Amino acid sequence: MKYTLLALASLFFAAPALGLPQPLLPGLAPRGYPGAGGGGYQSNGRLLTFAQIEQRIAAWKKKYPELIEISALPGKTREGRRIPLVRIGKPGQPELMWLSGIHPREQQPAYCTLRFLEEELAVGWKSQRCLWYVPMFNVDGKLWEETHKDWRKNRVGNGDGTFGVDLNRNFPVRWGGGREIDSTWNDSTARPGADIFEGLAALSEPENQALDAFFAAHPQLRAFMDIHSPLREILFPAHSIAPDHARYLKIVTGMQQRQSDSPYSITKSKPGSEPAPGVRGGNSGLTYTHAYYSYGIYGFNFEISIPSKAKGVAGRYPSERDVAKEYETNVKEAWRFWLETAGELPLAQRGTLKLEGSGTTDKPITPNATLGWTPPIITGGAWSYAVLTSQDPAIVVPSEYRSSPLQNPFTIQVMPDAKPGTSVPMTLHLWDSERRHSTYKFRLEVLKKE
Ligand SMILES: [Zn+2]
Numbered sequence: 023m024k025y026t027l028l029a030l031a032s033l034f035f036a037a038p039a040l041g042l043p044q045p046l047l048p049g050l051a052p053r054g055y056p057g058a059g060g061g062g063y064q065s066n067g068r069l070l071t072f073a074q075i076e077q078r079i080a081a082w083k084k085k086y087p088e089l090i091e092i093s094a095l096p097g098k099t100r101e102g103r104r105i106p107l108v109r110i111g112k113p114g115q116p117e118l119m120w121l122s123g124i125h126p127r128e129q130q131p132a133y134c135t136l137r138f139l140e141e142e143l144a145v146g147w148k149s150q151r152c153l154w155y156v157p158m159f160n161v162d163g164k165l166w167e168e169t170h171k172d173w174r175k176n177r178v179g180n181g182d183g184t185f186g187v188d189l190n191r192n193f194p195v196r197w198g199g200g201r202e203i204d205s206t207w208n209d210s211t212a213r214p215g216a217d218i219f220e221g222l223a224a225l226s227e228p229e230n231q232a233l234d235a236f237f238a239a240h241p242q243l244r245a246f247m248d249i250h251s252p253l254r255e256i257l258f259p260a261h262s263i264a265p266d267h268a269r270y271l272k273i274v275t276g277m278q279q280r281q282s283d284s285p286y287s288i289t290k291s292k293p294g295s296e297p298a299p300g301v302r303g304g305n306s307g308l309t310y311t312h313a314y315y316s317y318g319i320y321g322f323n324f325e326i327s328i329p330s331k332a333k334g335v336a337g338r339y340p341s342e343r344d345v346a347k348e349y350e351t352n353v354k355e356a357w358r359f360w361l362e363t364a365g366e367l368p369l370a371q372r373g374t375l376k377l378e379g380s381g382t383t384d385k386p387i388t389p390n391a392t393l394g395w396t397p398p399i400i401t402g403g404a405w406s407y408a409v410l411t412s413q414d415p416a417i418v419v420p421s422e423y424r425s426s427p428l429q430n431p432f433t434i435q436v437m438p439d440a441k442p443g444t445s446v447p448m449t450l451h452l453w454d455s456e457r458r459h460s461t462y463k464f465r466l467e468v469l470k471k472e
Pocket residue numbers: 125128250251
């Protein structure tokens with residue numbers, strides 16, 4: 023294996039010196055990649071164009087017609103494009119989902135997923151899994167990125183001269199929770215020009231609606247993985263009950279152990295923990311927490327990084343040689359472990375828990391108020407944990423997760439510009455220890471200040 027790697031590395035070094043186009047997905051595309059003939063992608067640091075990704079997948083379909091089905095997510099992008107979806111493996115096998123390209127400027131995710139799946143197909147797709155794969159979720163953003171470097175968001179016009187919502191801040195769980203200042207970014211998710219702009223409401227973006235609709239229509243999905251760069255982390259929801267926490271840990275520590283270089287860090291969490299009352303900030307509107315808390319699909323986030331720890335633009339546009347090396351040492355075997363083990367995770371089921379009324383608050387629901395909301399009595403069985411989301415930006419829920427028995431109310435915040443009389447639709451997701459899911463929909467009304 024080492025010998026092969028060295029040979030490939032020297033090939034990459036040699037190519038630019040000779041002025042030849044660089045091969046993509048080495049070992050798998052020895053004659054070069056369709057569309058890569060111009061060689062332009064290396065001069066601007068991009069590993070793959072959207073056209074190249076589509077051509078690659080069309081080639082899979084030709085080569086493995088019985089294993090590949092190409093379709094699209096149920097919905098279009100903001101600019102009206104389809105979002106390609108690839109089913110790998112046969113129906114009836116445990117179903118899993120991978121997504122890459124929510125942030126187009128991150129070069130590693132699409133490249134590494136394509137390469138990994140191509141290798142798995144070449145050896146006969148031994149995993150016995152049915153994998154739903156979205157190779158490039160943010161298609162509009164990717165096409166823009168191909169001519170404007172370092173683009174992260176989609177392409178919606180924000181009405182103030184800026185463009186784009188960060189699609190990985192637009193899902194409902196803890197949406198609006200990072201508004202003051204996200205310390206990692208030193209920016210606010212409420213600022214339209216920010217790279218982490220969350221949008222005007224949860225699920226405002228058609229791309230997010232499409233993924234949400236896919237989750238809703240696929241109760242057989244066991245696990246979901248969103249692939250990013252350039253951190254060095256394997257993430258999962260920080261708050262979960264003991265049995266789920268143990269399942270998560272088993273998988274992520276197993277992934278770490280398959281890495282031959284320094285392991286990626288994992289989410290710091292302890293079973294039964296919950297966000298502190300009133301705390302606001304960070305991890306708002308993400309894919310994997312939405313998958314887990316709203317649908318019971320075990321959600322993961324894998325951040326690929328090259329060891330140089332290059333920051334900013336340089337970290338997002340590493341050389342193909344560096345990415346290939348990281349893929350071989352810290353990605354490939356970890357992903358193989360995930361494919362093997364995530365298919366054994368238990369499915370979510372329908373629950374029968376019931377509530378009546380709209381609960382109680384410790385203060386009136388008036389503009390600019392921060393208050394605690396306590397649900398009404400829950401009947402029909404024992405609940406284990408609950409997650410609260412809001413469907414209207416007039417109210418946001420920064421402390422969205424509570425476990426049983428309830429000790430702290432959910433924290434909700436009413437926006438300063440919330441109009442009195444607004445009736446805000448809310449959803450409480452109730453889970454029991456057997457992963458049975460009940461949803462409770464109710465409304466909270468914004469009142470006039472006294
Ligand atoms: Zn990302």
